[in-house]
Amino acid sequence: xxxxxxxxxxxxxxxxREFLLDxxxxxxxxxxxxxxxxKGLRRTGKTSLLNVALxxxxxxxxxxxxxxxxxxDRKEFMAYLVEKIKDKIGESLFQKILKYFSKVEVSYQDIxxxxxxxxxxxxxxxxxxxxxxxxxxDEILVLAFDEVQLLTKIKFEYxxxxxxxxxxxxxxxxxxxxxxxxxQFLGKKDAESPLYGRALMELDVPKFNEQETRTxxxxxxxxxxxxxxxxxxxxxxxxxxxxxxxxxQYGWFRSQGKSHxxxxxxxxxxxxxxxxxxxxxxxxxxxxxxxxKLLRWIAKGYNQWGILKNQFVNEKVxxxxxxxxxxxxxxxxxxxxxxxxxxxxxxDPLLLRNIT
Ligand code: ADP
Ligand code: MG
Numbered sequence: 001x002x003x004x005x006x007x008x009x010x011x012x013x014x015x016x017r018e019f020l021l022d023x024x025x026x027x028x029x030x031x032x033x034x035x036x037x038x039k040g041l042r043r044t045g046k047t048s049l050l051n052v053a054l055x056x057x058x059x060x061x062x063x064x065x066x067x068x069x070x071x072x073d074r075k076e077f078m079a080y081l082v083e084k085i086k087d088k089i090g091e092s093l094f095q096k097i098l099k100y101f102s103k104v105e106v107s108y109q110d111i112x113x114x115x116x117x118x119x120x121x122x123x124x125x126x127x128x129x130x131x132x133x134x135x136x137x138d139e140i141l142v143l144a145f146d147e148v149q150l151l152t153k154i155k156f157e158y159x160x161x162x163x164x165x166x167x168x169x170x171x172x173x174x175x176x177x178x179x180x181x182x183x184q185f186l187g188k189k190d191a192e193s194p195l196y197g198r199a200l201m202e203l204d205v206p207k208f209n210e211q212e213t214r215t216x217x218x219x220x221x222x223x224x225x226x227x228x229x230x231x232x233x234x235x236x237x238x239x240x241x242x243x244x245x246x247x248x249q250y251g252w253f254r255s256q257g258k259s260h261x262x263x264x265x266x267x268x269x270x271x272x273x274x275x276x277x278x279x280x281x282x283x284x285x286x287x288x289x290x291x292x293k294l295l296r297w298i299a300k301g302y303n304q305w306g307i308l309k310n311q312f313v314n315e316k317v318x319x320x321x322x323x324x325x326x327x328x329x330x331x332x333x334x335x336x337x338x339x340x341x342x343x344x345x346x347x348d349p350l351l352l353r354n355i356t
Pocket of ligand 2: 046047048146
């Protein structure tokens with residue numbers, strides 16, 4: 001059902017995206033592809049695509065939802081990852097890998113996975129041995145990190161670069177909503193960065209256009225055996241602007257018997273809260289008033305560099321060109337703003353409601 005609000009796991013529940021899904025599945029199966037990157041704004045359907053592709057590719061795979069993991073602490077994260085890998089590859093293979101360690105320190109009974117992680121070295125040995133065992137079995141393990149940019153904090157890109165370079169039986173899929181951060185994580189523009197220059201297949205997950213959103217709603221309503229009027233469709237498009245996450249929630253509320261107006265306001269209410277939280281997190285260690293001014297101006301249509309600069313001048317707030325560039329870059333990096341041609345836009349209509 002299209003209007004189920006959890007990330008999708010089956011192709012039949014996924015609207016559209018055939019080409020992206022087929023590409024993702026084929027890259028996932030292709031042994032010559034070592035790293036795949038899935039990029040898109042929040043709530044455009046990256047996790048759904050990833051889930052469905054991993055199910056369809058029929059390869060051994062493990063998805064780490066980084067937001068659910070202890071991404072703020074390097075050792076804890078490594079322990080978490082090893083534990084997850086253990087669950088995936090099974091006890092017997094895991095024990096084989098442990099044998100390499102058992103001589104060194106403790107007996108198997110004593111091992112909690114944290115044992116490995118006292119020393120960084122052991123973590124890489126773990127991957128080395130895992131790779132060897134996979135090689136013996138002629139298997140590939142696909143490790144998918146959903147919202148991987150969060151791992152910048154613990155410098156996990158170094159570990160992923162090591163996996164990429166050395167362990168051919170482990171393949172990486174990375175997704176990210178905060179696209180500028182994802183690029184930084186991948187070291188796109190920075191030759192000093194560990195993942196710099198590594199070949200990867202990149203897939204962009206765009207917003208849906210009006211036609212697609214209309215079809216999504218019509219088919220979704222068919223599935224729930226209800227009808228939606230053209231006027232209602234128009235309003236959904238106007239309110240949620242191609243972000244399928246919001247349209248899905250709207251459909252779900254309708255399926256639960258809410259009226260059109262109730263469903264719209266319920267999505268708005270929840271979405272405004274959620275986007276506010278996301279913005280607050282971003283602003284918590286930044287110059288809040290300047291960023292908010294910028295967002296408000298952009299929302300009002302004062303959305304070109306020169307105009308924004310002038311606005312600051314008019315308000316007698318001293319902002320250098322460099323600072324303004326930094327603010328705008330950050331807003332884009334974190335997915336709050338996009339730049340099209342020379343114009344900036346706020347990406348999410350529900351975020352707009354917070355700032356206007
Ligand atoms: P992201 O990972 O990009 O934030 P999700 O995969 O979590 O996005 O999707 C956000 C919401 O939209 C979820 O409720 C999901 O079920 C729904 N959704 C996303 N893409 C589709 C799609 N192609 N068809 C139907 N529902 C979708
Ligand atoms: Mg997601």
